[in-house]
């Protein structure tokens with residue numbers, strides 16, 4: 001082998017080797033450039049990143065979700081138990097963290113954009129809104145003790161839009177204050193009446209919205225009130241990653257792993273059984289219950 005070809009091999013292998021100084025060329029998070037995001041509000045702190053997900057990533061999340069969708073639930077403010085409500089009429093499902101390389105790559109990108117650890121994130125929730133479906137104004141931080149037991153408060157939300165929506169389906173912040181430089185911005189006539197009640201983001205396939213539910217001093221930010229406006233034409237798929245102040249993966253006092261041992265657990269948890277029947281559902285450290293994962297205690 002000539003000196004010339006040996007040199008070429010060395011240069012090529014250096015380029016493709018992650019030597020600790022640069023990210024691997026196949027790492028999806030290396031394509032994230034946080035400075036590409038645009039601030040849409042200061043109160044709450046909210047940013048939009050256009051083209052955050054590729055078409056392949058959007059299609060992948062939709063195809064994982066499609067056959068698993070169930071009517072969405074909300075958490076009761078006092079007990080924390082999950083219940084069905086007219087406040088939220090979409091259907092949804094959760095995709096286990098790191099389920100496959102594409103999901104894991106999306107989670108790496110979220111961590112790179114938000115500068116928040118991957119382990120602080122919940123499983124991704126995929127939502128589908130059909131005609132007329134919506135999520136009324138609400139906060140993502142919890143006010144009950146059950147839901148902050150794991151990972152503490154939700155501090156930030158990344159909402160990824162997986163489809164374009166012809167009309168409606170915007171995410172709106174009714175209590176937000178626009179940044180001063182946006183005050184003269186012309187209202188988008190394309191926005192639904194619901195969206196015109198505040199600062200709104202129109203769902204566009206691949207775009208992502210990041211907003212913070214806590215102030216920098218970790219107290220709840222009431223400006224983070226937000227809603228999913230009714231879909232007026234078309235269909236909306238979105239994917240949500242909620243990020244906590246602390247690790248959501250740490251299993252406190254767990255010796256038997258974090259799993260449900262009955263495939264009805266998710267449904268029972270949605271019906272409030274974690275609170276109504278804690279001995280069976282949650283159990284104790286010595287005698288773990290049947291649905292610890294769905295009850296979010298591990």
Ligand SMILES: O=C(O)CCC(=O)C(=O)O
Pocket residue numbers: 127135140159169170171172226227228229238240
């Ligand atoms: O779909 C939306 O635009 C809002 C969703 C949302 O608020 C949530 O999942 O917490």
